[in-house]
Amino acid sequence: MSTHPRAAIVTGASSGIGLAVTTALCEDGFAVTMSARREARLLEAAATLRASGFAVETVTADAAGEGAAEALVAAHVARFERLDVVVANAGWGNGGSVADASAKDLDRMLAINVAAPFALAKAAIPVLRRHAEDVEGAGEGGDPSSWFVITSSIAGEWPTAGFAAYAASKAASVSLARSIAAEEAANGVRACAIMPAFVATDMTAWLGDTLPAAEMLDAADVAETIRFLLRLSPGASVTELVLRRATAPHPHAP
Secondary structure (H helix, E strand, O other): OOOOOEEEEEEOOOOHHHHHHHHHHHHOOEEEEEEEOOHHHHHHHHHHHHHOOOOEEEEEOOOOOOOHHHHHHHHHHHHHOOOOEEEEOOOOOOOEOOOOOOHHHHHHHHHHHHHHHHHHHHHHHHHHHHHHHHHHHHOOOOOOOEEEEEEOOHHHOOOOOOEHHHHHHHHHHHHHHHHHHHHHHHHOEEEEEEEEOOEOOHHHHHHOOOOOHHHOEOHHHHHHHHHHHHOOOOOOOOOEEEEOOOOOOOOOOO
C-alpha cells in the first residue's frame, strides 16, 4: 500500500506550465513524478521542490521517444505504487502555413503533441483504473475517479493563420481527451484538454514586444485550472476547457 495519499505524473515538468502544475499538485499533497528531456533543468526544479519538503521523483526522457511512456509509468509505480492524475504537458510548436510548413516540423509536432500523450494514456490508463477500483472498493471518503489531463492550446479550437501544423496537432490532442473521457468514464477515469491562449513561458519568448508577458496568461492559471478539475464531484465531467486572455482583441485570439 502506498504511503502517499495521491500521486501524479507530469511531463514537460522542468519549467513553465509543467513546473507550475507540479508545484500546485505538491502543495495539494500529491507525490509527483516529473519528466522532461532537459536533465539539468529537471534536476534543479526537483531539488527546489524537495527542499520545500515535497515528494518528487524525476525521469529524464523525450516524451516522444520509443518506449518513453511505458518506462515513465513503470518508474512512477515502482516509486509511489499508485497513480491518480496524469498531466500530459510536454509539447512543441513551430510556425508555418499549410503551403510552407516543413514535413520535418509536422512530424515532430504530431509526435510530441499527439502520439506522445496517446502513448502515455495507453500506458497509464490501466493504473488509473486500478486507483478508481481501489477507492471505490474502500467505500466512502475518497474520490473514485482518476484524471488524464492534456495541455492543448486555444489553437486546437480556433486556428491562427500561419500555424496550421501546430493547430492541427493541438486539435488532435483535444479529440484524444474527448475519446479517453468517452471510453473510460465507466472505469472511473476522466479526461480533459486544457486549451490556453498564449502563456508567459519560454515557448512564447519569440513574441518579444509584440505581446508583453503582462498581457499573457500565467503558468499558474493552468495549474489552477487543474486544481478546479480535481475538486469536481465524481459525477461531473469537463472534457475541454478554454483559457482566454482578458485583453485579447476577440474571443478566438491566441
